[in-house]
Amino acid sequence: EAGVAQSPRYKIIEKRQSVAFWCNPISGHATLYWYQQILGQGPKLLIQFQNNGVVDDSQLPKDRFSAERLKGVDSTLKIQPAKLEDSAVYLCASSLWTGGDTGNTIYFGEGSWLTVV
Amino acid sequence: SQELEQSPQSLIVQEGKNLTINCTSSKTLYGLYWYKQKYGEGLIFLMMLQKGGEEKSHEKITAKLDEKKQQSSLHITASQPSHAGIYLCGADIGSNFGNEKLTFGTGTRLTIIP
Numbered sequence: 001e002a003g004v005a006q007s008p009r010y011k012i013i014e015k016r017q018s019v020a021f022w023c024n025p026i027s028g029h030a031t032l033y034w035y036q037q038i039l040g041q042g043p044k045l046l047i048q049f050q051n052n053g054v055v056d057d058s059q060l061p062k063d064r065f066s067a068e069r070l071k072g073v074d075s076t077l078k079i080q081p082a083k084l085e086d087s088a089v090y091l092c093a094s095s096l097w098t099g100g101d102t103g104n105t106i107y108f109g110e111g112s113w114l115t116v117v
Numbered sequence: 118s119q120e121l122e123q124s125p126q127s128l129i130v131q132e133g134k135n136l137t138i139n140c141t142s143s144k145t146l147y148g149l150y151w152y153k154q155k156y157g158e159g160l161i162f163l164m165m166l167q168k169g170g171e172e173k174s175h176e177k178i179t180a181k182l183d184e185k186k187q188q189s190s191l192h193i194t195a196s197q198p199s200h201a202g203i204y205l206c207g208a209d210i211g212s213n214f215g216n217e218k219l220t221f222g223t224g225t226r227l228t229i230i231p
Contacts, residue, residue: 004159033218042121042205042221043160056218091159095217104217106150106207108160 002026004109006092012115018080021112025073025094031055033106034067034077035091043091049075082116089113120144121208123222130196131230138191138225140206148209148217149189151180154224155202163191163204193227201229 005024013019025032030051035043046065048055052072060067064083069075079086089111095104122141130136140149148167152160164173166182166189173180177200179192193200203226207219 006159031217040223042207042223043219044221045218048218093160105162105165106217106219107162108152110159113157 004092004094004107006090006109006112008112009110010113010115012117013082015084015116016081018078019082019114020076020078021090021092021114023075023077023092023109025075025092026107029094029096029107030072031095031104032069032075033091033093033095034075035093035108037089037091037111039088046077046090079114082114084116087114087116120210120220121206121222123204123206123225125225126223127226127228129228129230132197133195136193136196136227138204138206138227140189140191140208140222142187142208142210144187144210146182146186146189146208146210148219149180149182149186150207150219151189151191152205152207153202154205160205196227196229198229198231201227203227 007022032049034046037043046060047057047067049069052069067077091111093106093108095106124139150165151163154160164180169184169186171182177194182189203224205224207221209217
């Protein structure tokens with residue numbers, strides 16, 4: 001079974017430029033997450049999708065970050081304009097959604113490393 | 118303050134020795150996940166615990182969730198170089214079974230020395 005695919009793996013941009021990251025979740029997984037992991041810290045949730053709807057984007061800096069999942073499958077996370085403090089690994093994750101009383105395994109991709117200079 | 122506290126922050130262990138990593142919260146943990154991360158790579162799922170008192174093992178790694186569901190431990194027996202990496206605990210603090218949203222600790226960096 002293919003895992004969560006992300007691209008690009010590495011990106012270096014200058015501050016005030018824009019960047020976009022792509023994620024393709026595991027087939028059949030309705031829930032998709034974008035996390036930001038700054039060096040030395042644990043991942044922090046940016047946005048959670050259920051199919052093509054947003055479940056939680058309370059920690060997404062909406063003045064510069066945007067994300068979409070138009071067809072309920074793959075997703076794009078965009079940063080415009082980038083700041084130095086956006087340097088981090090952007091992790092995409094996916095899980096089945098059951099809505100029941102049992103937990104689901106959340107699988108992560110390899111991550112997209114962003115360096116803003 | 119962090120909702121999930123991991124300890125220790127780093128650990129250096131001689132190959133073959135046992136070790137324990139802890140993850141603690143002041144809130145009830147409805148789903149507790151352990152992941153391993155190597156530098157430059159994504160998170161590799163290890164185990165998920167849900168019920169108070171639950172314990173799971175995989176190869177030489179055992180994870181437990183206490184009865185109150187506020188603390189979990191990860192124990193590695195007879196450590197090997199392949200165990201080196203960053204161990205992260207993540208938890209669903211909002212009882213969102215089936216639609217989890219994880220909060221993570223800051224991680225424990227494990228180094229294995231020969």
